[in-house]
Amino acid sequence: MNRQDLLVSLRAAFASPTVDDFPSIARTNHPADVAALLDELQPRQAWRLLGAVPPQTRAELFANLSAERQVGLAADIERRELADLFLHLSPDDRADLFNRLPEDGRETLMPALAQVEREDIRRLAAYPEGAVGAVMTSDYATVPPHLTARDAVEHLRAVAPDKETIYQAFVIDDERRVVGTVSLRDLIVAPPHARVADFMKREVITVSADDARGEAARLISRYDLIALPVIDSDARLVGIVTYDDAMDVAESEATEDFHRVGAMGGLAASLRDATVASLYRKRIFWLVMLVFGNIFSGAGIAYFEDTIAAYVALVFFLPLLIDSGGNAGSQSATLMVRALATGDVVIKDWAKMLLRELGVATLLGATMAVSVSILGVWRGGPEIALVVVLTMQLVVVIGSMIGMSLPFLLSRFRFDPATASAPLITSIADATGVVIYFSIATALLGIPEPHA
Amino acid sequence: MNRQDLLVSLRAAFASPTVDDFPSIARTNHPADVAALLDELQPRQAWRLLGAVPPQTRAELFANLSAERQVGLAADIERRELADLFLHLSPDDRADLFNRLPEDGRETLMPALAQVEREDIRRLAAYPEGAVGAVMTSDYATVPPHLTARDAVEHLRAVAPDKETIYQAFVIDDERRVVGTVSLRDLIVAPPHARVADFMKREVITVSADDARGEAARLISRYDLIALPVIDSDARLVGIVTYDDAMDVAESEATEDFHRVGAMGGLAASLRDATVASLYRKRIFWLVMLVFGNIFSGAGIAYFEDTIAAYVALVFFLPLLIDSGGNAGSQSATLMVRALATGDVVIKDWAKMLLRELGVATLLGATMAVSVSILGVWRGGPEIALVVVLTMQLVVVIGSMIGMSLPFLLSRFRFDPATASAPLITSIADATGVVIYFSIATALLGIPEPHA
Numbered sequence: 001m002n003r004q005d006l007l008v009s010l011r012a013a014f015a016s017p018t019v020d021d022f023p024s025i026a027r028t029n030h031p032a033d034v035a036a037l038l039d040e041l042q043p044r045q046a047w048r049l050l051g052a053v054p055p056q057t058r059a060e061l062f063a064n065l066s067a068e069r070q071v072g073l074a075a076d077i078e079r080r081e082l083a084d085l086f087l088h089l090s091p092d093d094r095a096d097l098f099n100r101l102p103e104d105g106r107e108t109l110m111p112a113l114a115q116v117e118r119e120d121i122r123r124l125a126a127y128p129e130g131a132v133g134a135v136m137t138s139d140y141a142t143v144p145p146h147l148t149a150r151d152a153v154e155h156l157r158a159v160a161p162d163k164e165t166i167y168q169a170f171v172i173d174d175e176r177r178v179v180g181t182v183s184l185r186d187l188i189v190a191p192p193h194a195r196v197a198d199f200m201k202r203e204v205i206t207v208s209a210d211d212a213r214g215e216a217a218r219l220i221s222r223y224d225l226i227a228l229p230v231i232d233s234d235a236r237l238v239g240i241v242t243y244d245d246a247m248d249v250a251e252s253e254a255t256e257d258f259h260r261v262g263a264m265g266g267l268a269a270s271l272r273d274a275t276v277a278s279l280y281r282k283r284i285f286w287l288v289m290l291v292f293g294n295i296f297s298g299a300g301i302a303y304f305e306d307t308i309a310a311y312v313a314l315v316f317f318l319p320l321l322i323d324s325g326g327n328a329g330s331q332s333a334t335l336m337v338r339a340l341a342t343g344d345v346v347i348k349d350w351a352k353m354l355l356r357e358l359g360v361a362t363l364l365g366a367t368m369a370v371s372v373s374i375l376g377v378w379r380g381g382p383e384i385a386l387v388v389v390l391t392m393q394l395v396v397v398i399g400s401m402i403g404m405s406l407p408f409l410l411s412r413f414r415f416d417p418a419t420a421s422a423p424l425i426t427s428i429a430d431a432t433g434v435v436i437y438f439s440i441a442t443a444l445l446g447i448p449e450p451h452a
Numbered sequence: 453m454n455r456q457d458l459l460v461s462l463r464a465a466f467a468s469p470t471v472d473d474f475p476s477i478a479r480t481n482h483p484a485d486v487a488a489l490l491d492e493l494q495p496r497q498a499w500r501l502l503g504a505v506p507p508q509t510r511a512e513l514f515a516n517l518s519a520e521r522q523v524g525l526a527a528d529i530e531r532r533e534l535a536d537l538f539l540h541l542s543p544d545d546r547a548d549l550f551n552r553l554p555e556d557g558r559e560t561l562m563p564a565l566a567q568v569e570r571e572d573i574r575r576l577a578a579y580p581e582g583a584v585g586a587v588m589t590s591d592y593a594t595v596p597p598h599l600t601a602r603d604a605v606e607h608l609r610a611v612a613p614d615k616e617t618i619y620q621a622f623v624i625d626d627e628r629r630v631v632g633t634v635s636l637r638d639l640i641v642a643p644p645h646a647r648v649a650d651f652m653k654r655e656v657i658t659v660s661a662d663d664a665r666g667e668a669a670r671l672i673s674r675y676d677l678i679a680l681p682v683i684d685s686d687a688r689l690v691g692i693v694t695y696d697d698a699m700d701v702a703e704s705e706a707t708e709d710f711h712r713v714g715a716m717g718g719l720a721a722s723l724r725d726a727t728v729a730s731l732y733r734k735r736i737f738w739l740v741m742l743v744f745g746n747i748f749s750g751a752g753i754a755y756f757e758d759t760i761a762a763y764v765a766l767v768f769f770l771p772l773l774i775d776s777g778g779n780a781g782s783q784s785a786t787l788m789v790r791a792l793a794t795g796d797v798v799i800k801d802w803a804k805m806l807l808r809e810l811g812v813a814t815l816l817g818a819t820m821a822v823s824v825s826i827l828g829v830w831r832g833g834p835e836i837a838l839v840v841v842l843t844m845q846l847v848v849v850i851g852s853m854i855g856m857s858l859p860f861l862l863s864r865f866r867f868d869p870a871t872a873s874a875p876l877i878t879s880i881a882d883a884t885g886v887v888i889y890f891s892i893a894t895a896l897l898g899i900p901e902p903h904a
Contacts, residue, residue, distance in 0.1 A: 157641055184637075185619070247673045250703065255794065257710075258790045261713075262785075262787070287776065287816060291772055297771035297772070316750040328735070356728055364739060367739075368740060371740050
């Protein structure tokens with residue numbers, strides 16, 4: 001069935017959802033779709049429906065709700081019910097929810113859980129939000145190396161209900177160090193009596209729990225992995241990141257970079273559900289910063305008042321020239337920020353790329369100078385045209401150099417290269433452009449030195 | 453082993469790669485890493501090494517090379533060898549390479565292939581580049597519905613070598629319509645004698661081969677799928693998209709959107725390997741377009757020459773005011789473009805979001821107006837400050853409204869909403885800002901109507 005048809009029939013069944021119908025709806029539809037509709041209900045009604053399905057299904061639906069909705073619903077039920085829900089959530093979802101609960105919610109919850117659950121939550125919840133440890137799950141499958149392929153499949157069948165995936169299993173030694181990995185495909189294809197130790201893959205790609213979560217997503221994408229093992233500082237296996245979590249991480253990292261390049265902070269909620277207050281907070285900081293950044297351009301213009309007064313035709317070309325430098329610079333910065341984020345370039349490539357950018361920018365500047373020269377002659381005569389052409393060539397080259405360097409510099413000093421790159425570069429390029437334009441004009445058109 | 457250590461030892465082994473060492477290097481390292489090093493060699497040397505490994509390994513390494521390198525190497529070998537390589541590539545990689553070959557390369561290749569291969573290539577290569585059909589593979593696994601779970605596993609084991617994945621298998625009827633799906637996990641966990649038809653999942657999410665490839669990536673991410681079945685216009689199964697291909701699609705779509713928002717065309721090569729010419733072509737169009745967009749701002753300024761001459765202090769605030777409208781608008785556009793790309797918002801949400809944006813922009817504008825008011829009093833006195841404050845409030849609200857609407861309008865008329873959104877909005881907001889600023893100044897400061 002086509003997804004649209006599925007959604008239409010699901011929505012129809014949900015028009016007046018009853019406790020009687022809900023279990024069959026939940027059984028035949030994907031939890032992501034059912035959860036999307038639960039997201040729109042009042043908390044009380046959502047709980048009434050969730051109460052009608054088995055605990056496992058309830059936990060699966062709950063895990064598919066939006067983060068804000070999860071916290072809202074958690075505040076609405078008894079401690080004992082919440083503890084029961086917790087037990088059925090997978091360890092990574094559990095740790096995420098725990099981290100999102102308010103302080104008092106956490107404290108009332110802990111005593112209701114068993115010792116082992118408490119420790120698991122504490123361990124997973126201890127990693128900072130952007131770390132691999134915060135997206136990994138501890139529900140991974142291991143196989144002993146001495147098992148035969150047939151017995152290993154039997155073993156995975158037995159543990160399957162508690163594991164996030166059984167398609168990749170890990171072989172660990174007595175100190176929980178990963179010594180090999182086998183896929184379920186390998187196990188099925190291998191001769192039934194072959195021993196795991198004899199055909200497991202010994203070169204295992206791992207990631208550290210303290211690494212940035214984006215690194216896990218990049219490794220999974222590059223090596224087409226189903227699950228990436230996560231190790232602690234003693235190289236012991238502590239969890240896995242699965243491909244589906246990696247997709248979510250990659251999407252949310254790309255969204256964050258997107259927003260940062262556009263001079264905004266991180267937005268926790270989805271744009272559709274974001275509140276006026278959260279959008280305001282996300283956007284105001286850089287807007288105000290950039291206001292003050294633009295003061296330099298204004299000061300530059302004020303400084304050259306005499307030149308402007310003598311050649312008012314110059315003003316016509318002002319926005320066009322200063323924006324061109326900013327636009328060319330934003331392009332370089334955008335290319336660079338994305339290439340740094342996907343791991344396509346690394347800092348050591350910088351010098352080579354800067355040289356190439358010089359070539360590209362020279363060509364871009366020349367083309368733009370030619371296109372603007374006719375306009376220059378028409379609006380201001382040949383002398384003004386010369387000023388405009390020279391300025392265009394210079395601001396495009398300088399803007400591009402800044403645009404190519406700033407993300408590298410930020411990332412060199414461990415700042416996020418995406419942060420406000422494009423607008424910041426526009427502000428810098430604007431101020432530089434003003435000074436270049438009027439300096440060239442003052443020099444070429446022979447106006448007495450300006451006074452402040 | 454840590455990935456860095458792996459790469460270091462691989463690079464050491466590659467320092468002077470010999471035909472004798474290469475097979476063992478290729479066996480113990482991931483094809484993505486080995487291919488990255490092959491990418492740096494001369495074509496002749498790369499072929500010499502590739503010639504030393506079995507055809508299957510050769511094809512796997514080849515498929516991991518960059519697109520440009522694949523075409524370059526393909527031009528460097530005999531037709532018969534190329535045909536042999538083709539046979540060992542997976543159908544999707546084969547179709548990709550075929551599409552990238554020059555016309556004459558394709559024509560000499562076709563006769564060297566068997567009838568069935570030719571048809572498969574023609575079919576897969578027929579889909580346009582952005583379609584699901586162009587990223588799908590025809591190497592999917594099917595299981596007959598009457599098999600028992602045990603027999604189905606046995607069946608998948610037998611077909612495994614030729615299939616992209618056996619973790620998800622599809623049940624099709626006589627007309628190749630998908631009637632159900634089972635995962636290998638389901639098959640392993642099910643009682644050995646249970647029939648596939650009795651426990652397969654009947655609600656199968658599918659995608660059309662003509663849909664945009666991003667849609668396949670979104671479905672795979674939303675429903676945590678390993679493989680998504682692709683159907684033709686008659687609802688017949690024609691291929692699958694696997695999760696790893698979906699990750700690549702999602703990454704390249706995010707990169708393209710990133711670049712488009714920054715006013716650039718698509719870049720086929722990676723940024724590191726891009727040539728000066730390709731970067732120039734990618735960037736020049738929008739730079740020149742935006743030059744002409746800025747003419748309106750220039751014309752606006754020229755039109756208000758008299759006002760400017762009477763109150764030169766106004767010029768100080770010009771860059772700051774017009775950029776603020778553009779910055780606020782770019783923020784809205786960036787949020788919206790990304791939300792449209794991830795499917796987070798749809799066109800019907802527009803009216804509601806525009807209303808919310810009005811609230812957000814009013815608050816943003818008010819905050820920015822307050823921050824700039826002190827500067828206004830200091831540089832220009834209370835009257836100029838009033839003009840600046842009013843203009844700030846207005847340009848931020850108008851810029852935000854434009855920023856929120858333009859991506860929606862573009863996507864409504866089936867243009868790509870990402871295309872040049874931020875710089876285009878900056879240009880529009882700049883021109884609007886100039887007119888608003890000097891109109892308010894002229895009205896409040898009581899200067900006679902300007903003449904052109």
